[in-house]
Amino acid sequence: MDKVIVKIQKLNPNANIPTYQTEGASGMDLCAFLSEPILLKPLERKLIPTGLKMELPQGYEAQVRPRSGMSIKHGITLVNCVGTIDEDYRGEICVPVINLSNEEFTINNGDRIAQMVISPVTKASIIETKELSNTKRGEGGFGSTGRK
Numbered sequence: 732m733d734k735v736i737v738k739i740q741k742l743n744p745n746a747n748i749p750t751y752q753t754e755g756a757s758g759m760d761l762c763a764f765l766s767e768p769i770l771l772k773p774l775e776r777k778l779i780p781t782g783l784k785m786e787l788p789q790g791y792e793a794q795v796r797p798r799s800g801m802s803i804k805h806g807i808t809l810v811n812c813v814g815t816i817d818e819d820y821r822g823e824i825c826v827p828v829i830n831l832s833n834e835e836f837t838i839n840n841g842d843r844i845a846q847m848v849i850s851p852v853t854k855a856s857i858i859e860t861k862e863l864s865n866t867k868r869g870e871g872g873f874g875s876t877g878r879k
Contacts, residue, residue, distance in 0.1 A: 806832025
């Protein structure tokens with residue numbers, strides 16, 4: 732398997748470099764970089780800094796995704812579900828989190844708050860047309876195929 736080189740710049744020497752927690756993991760964990768804990772009240776959202784900047788190779792993106800354990804155990808997920816970091820972004824990586832539980836949740840410095848997956852990007856060529864091909868599904872959406 733080919734590996735992609737991703738350059739990471741620490742804004743502070745104590746910031747945590749993203750790491751894969753297991754050999755088979757597809758996502759690297761992103762950690763909070765905080766001067767003090769952040770309390771998230773129910774339904775509250777905050778932007779959590781990581782203390783990192785990144786340079787992706789041309790033709791790649793980073794997808795920032797929720798950590799499943801935080802989502803199911805504590806109701807902490809991402810505001811935009813999956814965030815995209817484009818190859819030309821050079822600002823600090825920040826994670827927009829939301830507390831969907833009924834209880835307050837504290838994020839501490841160094842907590843693993845999200846995961847980041849590096850993926851190739853396919854650019855599309857858009858062609859305007861007057862007609863689209865027919866399919867069995869047609870215009871059926873939002874549950875039109877049923878539950879089973």
